[in-house]
Amino acid sequence: MSITILHTESSPGWGGQENRILNECIGLKKLGAKVFILCQPESGLARKAQDAGIEVFTHPMRKSYDIKSIYYTARLICKLNINVVNTHSGKDTYIAGFAGKLSKKHPLIVRTRHLALPITSTFSYKYLSDIIVTVSEYVRNYLISRGIKPEKVFTVPTGIDIERFNPDKVEASLREELGLSKSTPLIGTVAVLRKKKGHHILLEAIPEVLREIPEAIFVFVGDGPQRKNIEEKIKQYGLSKKVIMLGHRNDIPQILNSIDLFVLPTLQEALGTSFLEAMAIGKPVIGSDVDGVREVIDHGVNGYLVPPDNHHLLASAIIKILKNQELAYQMGQEGRKKVENKYTLKHMCENMLNLYLEKINKNL
CATH class of the missing domain: 3.40.50.2000 (Glycogen Phosphorylase B;)
Structure with a gap:
């Protein structure tokens, strides 16, 4: 009918x-x-x-x-x-x-x-x-x-529009824009800048990551009410050269295809579309073990779930993936497969x- x-x-x-x-x-x-x-x-x-x-x-x-x-x-x-x-x-x-x-x-x-x-x-x-x-x-x-x-x-x-987030068809243009080499570890997050998204937790984890991987660079994509607070924390922690605020962007597929790892330590999430977009483009993901995120991330398969509001364990998970390229690749492949099969x-x-x-x- x-x-x-x-x-x-x-x-x-x-x-x-x-x-x-x-x-x-x-x-x-x-x-x-x-x-x-x-x-x-x-x-x-x-x-x-x-x-x-x-x-x-x-x-x-x-x-x-x-x-x-x-x-x-x-x-x-x-x-x-x-x-x-x-x-x-x-x-x-x-x-x-x-x-x-x-x-x-x-x-x-x-x-x-x-x-x-x-x-x-x-x-x-x-x-x-x-x-x-x-x-x-x-x-x-x-x-x-x-x-x-x-x-x-x-x-x-x-x-998710899996053709829009097809890694074989999307240009990875962010590194060139930022003047970064292909070998620079690049970690990204895409989310509105709200307290519940957990950017402050990631900022607390970054110094621990840099002690192990000092060449790593982090990019925050999005805008919102917490922007000023996040910028102040970046200065407070001495991370101005390590955390790049990109603001609102319309080229999310290109950004996601440029990064090595997607991280969002959200404290509340009905599902987590940004995780799915990163998975669709073949990237490993790290999220908090909360709400609907548990349905998207299969711990140890397509990424890691970490306890909410725990920057130490978040840093450990980031380091583990960045130090194992084969693990990162396999997780990315599993993520793409899960999106194709269900999302x-x-x-x-x-x-x-x-x-x-x-x-x-x-x-x-």
């Missing part, structure tokens, strides 16, 4: 959540679905989706019980003959959830939970959503522990479409 899907997003910013929404829409459209997005005016998602050829509707979503937004969304559901409404954030889940329940179309209401953060209320999950999709088993188990029925919650991990955009979009169709047919 043909299927028409409306994705809603009340967050005006741009990040991993919005990137997944866009990739889902593009992939579902390729699979034959009609796909629309409803989001805030002037949102990052609106601009990028329009550029990608997805039809976008915008309307202010000021609060969860925004009567005008609920009425607008209900009319849009009928006008577009929507079969599935997939919500993604708090406000739009209430708005689109109520709109769907009030609409004569009675579409399937799907709530995607992208984050590992605790939820403050279960109301929208229990009463406004027909099913819930989580990006990892960790998030699924958490929702079940909060009283959501297990048969209502499904895991569909975020997928591709194709897997994600096909699994989402099959889930939609299964639930719609069951309700017919």
Whole structure:
């Protein structure tokens, strides 16, 4: 059967959540679905989706019980003959959830939970959503522990564009840009500069790494509220020549293909898309033994899991991989294999479409 899907997003910013929404829409459209997005005016998602050829509707979503937004969304559901409404954030889940329940179309209401953060209320999950999709088993188990029925919650991990992160097709251009030789050990991390991402832990580990491997260089990719604090710590630890802040970059595949090792000692992570991107391009990875990261990193196979907030063990893991090129290569190969087998955009979009169709047919 043909299927028409409306994705809603009340967050005006741009990040991993919005990137997944866009990739889902593009992939579902390729699979034959009609796909629309409803989001805030002037949102990052609106601009990028329009550029990608997805039809976008915008309307202010000021609060969860925004009567005008609920009425607008209900009319849009009928006008577009929507079969599935997939919500993604708090406000739009209430708005689109109520709109769907009030609409004569009675579409399937799907709530995607992208984050590992605790939820403050279960109301929208229990009463406004027909099913819930989580990006990892960790998030699924958490929702079940909060009283959501297990048969209502499904895991569909975020997928990676394995062609965009194909090591055989991506230029490794960062070393030349930085004036580094091929033999210089280069360690990278890609993440928004927030406290929970653990950049401060990595900074504490770097002096220990440099005592063993003094020629090593670290690059931090990303921007965010912790930038000033991180820059101050770099100066405080005397690492200005060893840690390079690259800021926001659009050439992530090229950067990842240039490094020897990806490290992110995050303290909270629903899944860890940045690990998957590094794995897809064939790099070994090191992450904290928390949340959904455990599902991505197989300890000793495609990388290492270290206890959270332990810079000594983090430094030891970095040194171990940098000193064993054969181990690093094998871990990189295993990482690429895991992404190909489970975490591709194709897997994600096909699994989402099959889930939609299964639930719609069951309700017919």
